[in-house]
Amino acid sequence: MDNMKNLIIDSINNFVFESKHNRILTTDTPYFEKPLVKFAVARDSLFEEYKQIIGPFHQTPHEAFEMEFGEGSFHTGTVISIVLPVSEIIRKSNRSQKDFSSIEWALLRTFGDEFFIHLLTEHIITLLKQQGFRALAPSQSKNFKTTRTDAGPTSNWSERHIAYVAGQGSFSLNDGFITERGMAVRMTSIVTDAILDADKRTVKHHTENCLFCSKGSCGACIKRCPAGAISKDGHDKNKCFAFVYSEEARQRAVALGGEYKFSAGCGLCQTKVPCEFNNPRAKNK
Numbered sequence: 001m002d003n004m005k006n007l008i009i010d011s012i013n014n015f016v017f018e019s020k021h022n023r024i025l026t027t028d029t030p031y032f033e034k035p036l037v038k039f040a041v042a043r044d045s046l047f048e049e050y051k052q053i054i055g056p057f058h059q060t061p062h063e064a065f066e067m068e069f070g071e072g073s074f075h076t077g078t079v080i081s082i083v084l085p086v087s088e089i090i091r092k093s094n095r096s097q098k099d100f101s102s103i104e105w106a107l108l109r110t111f112g113d114e115f116f117i118h119l120l121t122e123h124i125i126t127l128l129k130q131q132g133f134r135a136l137a138p139s140q141s142k143n144f145k146t147t148r149t150d151a152g153p154t155s156n157w158s159e160r161h162i163a164y165v166a167g168q169g170s171f172s173l174n175d176g177f178i179t180e181r182g183m184a185v186r187m188t189s190i191v192t193d194a195i196l197d198a199d200k201r202t203v204k205h206h207t208e209n210c211l212f213c214s215k216g217s218c219g220a221c222i223k224r225c226p227a228g229a230i231s232k233d234g235h236d237k238n239k240c241f242a243f244v245y246s247e248e249a250r251q252r253a254v255a256l257g258g259e260y261k262f263s264a265g266c267g268l269c270q271t272k273v274p275c276e277f278n279n280p281r282a283k284n285k
């Protein structure tokens with residue numbers, strides 16, 4: 001199935017390079033650069049373990065597929081994890097920010113994270129259908145939910161946990177996921193009944209790529225957070241949520257042409273930090 005994998009990877013790359021929707025209209029700045037695409041076996045036991053680690057509501061690929069296509073429709077298959085690195089121009093624009101996201105980062109939130117990623121997953125699902133397979137992007141499906149728990153908002157399909165299974169990297173002190181292209185990335189995933197070879201996990205511990213968690217050094221993201229939501233003890237999701245989705249941030253998104261419900265993002269903890277655009281632990285491996 002190597003040909004099939006190559007077809008999927010090429011198709012994702014081409015869409016990111018060529019789509020006019022991967023551009024800020026007024027400046028032609030791309031939202032995303034060359035993606036990282038990795039594959040996980042849908043029956044990987046970690047997906048079941050997430051019912052303990054995250055909560056029983058977190059779907060396995062099997063459950064997500066059957067919610068979409070009906071009971072008994074899934075036997076085996078693959079989860080495709082797609083990491084989209086935020087473009088250098090947008091990352092740089094956010095580096096100089098101290099109190100809230102740059103204009104470019106705010107536009108990325110509505111038009112990159114939401115509209116473009118939706119178009120990209122639709123494109124790949126259509127490709128898989130043309131090849132005789134069924135597929136869905138659980139984060140875009142009607143069954144996707146984010147609920148409030150005491151620890152903060154939590155969804156029933158966590159892209160970072162999916163990326164972890166596929167070997168894309170690890171979590172960090174601030175919860176952000178550090179890939180080989182750093183933390184200033186967005187991610188999405190597709191579950192399919194196509195059987196494709198899986199990638200190997202690159203880390204032994206779920207916070208291995210973070211300098212603070214693995215070596216006790218750094219902690220740069222603590223100082224970058226304008227909401228005081230990050231400390232040596234980790235990330236306070238409720239404080240982060242209150243800041244990222246404040247009325248002020250939502251109105252700022254609208255004033256810039258974005259959507260109220262998506263707000264203006266923040267991402268200060270993902271920029272001007274050693275893990276912004278690469279894995280700071282890569283050289284030590």
Ligand code: B12
Pocket residue numbers: 053054109113139146152153154155156157158159160161164171172174175176177178182183184185186187188206235237238240241244264265266267268269270
């Ligand atoms: C709800 C949500 C939020 C909430 C809560 C965030 C959170 N940490 O859960 C709020 C509103 C606060 C938020 C804020 C932001 N978000 Co948000 N958000 C989501 C969403 C929709 C779901 C996340 C979720 O429910 N995760 C599940 C919970 C359980 O994850 P967790 O608490 O981080 O998990 C911890 C434990 O599980 C633990 N763990 C414990 N034991 C073990 C053992 C193993 C083996 C493993 C693997 C893990 C593990 O590891 C984690 C770290 O401590 C995702 C999209 C998606 N569908 O995934 C985007 C997403 C996480 N957000 C994203 C972004 C970019 C942001 C912001 C920067 C805002 C912005 N767009 O500018 C901020 C930054 C927050 C931060 N530092 O993490 C990106 C993250 C990219 C990255 N590199 O990490 C995502 C993936 C969106 C995307 N499509 O790319 N977000």
